[in-house]
Amino acid sequence: MTDKLTTDVYYDEDVDASHIEDKTVAILGYGSQGHAQAQNLDDSGVDVVVGLRESSSSRTEAEADGLRVETPAAAASEADIVVMLVPDTVQPDVYETIEDGLDAGDTLQFAHGFNIHYGQIEPAADVDVTMVAPKSPGHLVRRTYKRDEGTPGLIAVEQDATGDAKQEALAYARAVGCARAGVIETTFQEEVETDLFGEQAVLCGGVTDLVKAGFETLVDAGYAPEMAYFECLNELKLIVDLMYEGGHMGMWNSVSDTAEYGGLTRGESVIDREGMEKILEEVQNGEFAREWISENQANRPAYKQYRSAEQNHQIERVGADLRELFAWDGEDADADAAEAP
Ligand code: NAD
Ligand code: MG
Ligand code: MG
Ligand code: MG
Ligand code: MG
Numbered sequence: 001m002t003d004k005l006t007t008d009v010y011y012d013e014d015v016d017a018s019h020i021e022d023k024t025v026a027i028l029g030y031g032s033q034g035h036a037q038a039q040n041l042d043d044s045g046v047d048v049v050v051g052l053r054e055s056s057s058s059r060t061e062a063e064a065d066g067l068r069v070e071t072p073a074a075a076a077s078e079a080d081i082v083v084m085l086v087p088d089t090v091q092p093d094v095y096e097t098i099e100d101g102l103d104a105g106d107t108l109q110f111a112h113g114f115n116i117h118y119g120q121i122e123p124a125a126d127v128d129v130t131m132v133a134p135k136s137p138g139h140l141v142r143r144t145y146k147r148d149e150g151t152p153g154l155i156a157v158e159q160d161a162t163g164d165a166k167q168e169a170l171a172y173a174r175a176v177g178c179a180r181a182g183v184i185e186t187t188f189q190e191e192v193e194t195d196l197f198g199e200q201a202v203l204c205g206g207v208t209d210l211v212k213a214g215f216e217t218l219v220d221a222g223y224a225p226e227m228a229y230f231e232c233l234n235e236l237k238l239i240v241d242l243m244y245e246g247g248h249m250g251m252w253n254s255v256s257d258t259a260e261y262g263g264l265t266r267g268e269s270v271i272d273r274e275g276m277e278k279i280l281e282e283v284q285n286g287e288f289a290r291e292w293i294s295e296n297q298a299n300r301p302a303y304k305q306y307r308s309a310e311q312n313h314q315i316e317r318v319g320a321d322l323r324e325l326f327a328w329d330g331e332d333a334d335a336d337a338a339e340a341p
Contacts, residue, residue, distance in 0.1 A: 029051075
């Protein structure tokens with residue numbers, strides 16, 4: 001299987017763990033990725049300090065998890081590897097408070113490349129700049145680690161002042177469990193551009209607009225909103241689960257031949273390839289990044305409008321009622337989670 005991949009995949013046995021052994025890692029932020037990476041590093045025997053503001057409500061949680069907590073500035077100044085795991089939109093501000101703690105030869109590490117790629121953070125030339133990005137949400141990064149498994153991850157090196165940046169990133173990826181599942185090398189540019197394109201054109205933007213357009217087409221034609229909700233939104237999970245497990249062929253093999261023939265002949269007609277290319281262009285030329293940065297500087301006026309329109313869409317009201325019918329599903333999932341180690 002793996003011989004068909006176009007890139008090298010690094011596993012535990014390919015990684016020299018000594019590249020992180022004597023180092024102190026500062027984890028800035030204790031959210032989804034922060035709590036998971038900090039605890040996995042700690043369990044792997046790496047010296048970890050969590051950097052949080054005095055006022056942060058996460059302080060008690062990190063301490064209860066047995067971790068040492070300092071302010072971001074103190075943690076960064078003590079550490080050899082400083083990992084930015086606060087939200088991307090606040091990273092430039094946090095960076096200003098920790099910049100002085102980055103000595104020559106230290107590493108500034110990210111889990112997503114936005115702020116480096118679009119020039120919102122410009123580290124000194126004598127610092128290594130790397131990325132270790134688990135390809136999954138933090139709770140899975142933690143849960144799989146505790147089961148002696150891991151989630152696949154990406155590494156990237158933007159700036160290699162020491163000559164050791166890649167080896168260190170691999171050792172870090174191993175310590176958080178990613179090299180148990182496989183680590184792939186990419187660049188900051190590729191990670192950012194594919195991530196933004198994917199979430200806009202396909203995953204978050206494309207899918208929700210496809211669902212809304214399908215729902216509205218049926219409702220406008222006089223069909224019951226409940227039927228439209230089931231057909232266009234609820235069943236999406238079943239299809240995505242099949243694709244996740246077995247790719248497109250796994251899905252086509254499981255649905256009826258009628259669904260397969262209809263899908264294969266009709267699907268493409270709702271796709272706007274030029275629209276997709278435009279999305280990619282605006283990601284590549286920085287137009288989207290500039291728009292999102294000024295939107296944040298202006299306190300998110302457009303974001304708030306789009307969000308409120310989304311909240312008031314009929315599909316949300318119908319969905320809230322219909323999802324009650326699936327309450328048993330949620331209880332089941334909770335029970336599964338409670339059984340997990
Ligand atoms: P998050 O929103 O879950 O957590 C951020 C944490 O940062 C908060 O819990 C808090 O402890 C702290 N924080 C918030 N505001 C702050 C401020 N103003 N100053 C200082 N600290 C503050 O973040 P996340 O989703 O873990 O994302 C962290 C990084 O990881 C981002 O670069 C993101 O793109 C990347 N990433 C996330 C995921 C994911 O699954 N969530 C996956 C891959 C990469
Ligand atoms: Mg330091
Ligand atoms: Mg992504
Ligand atoms: Mg993203
Ligand atoms: Mg059907």
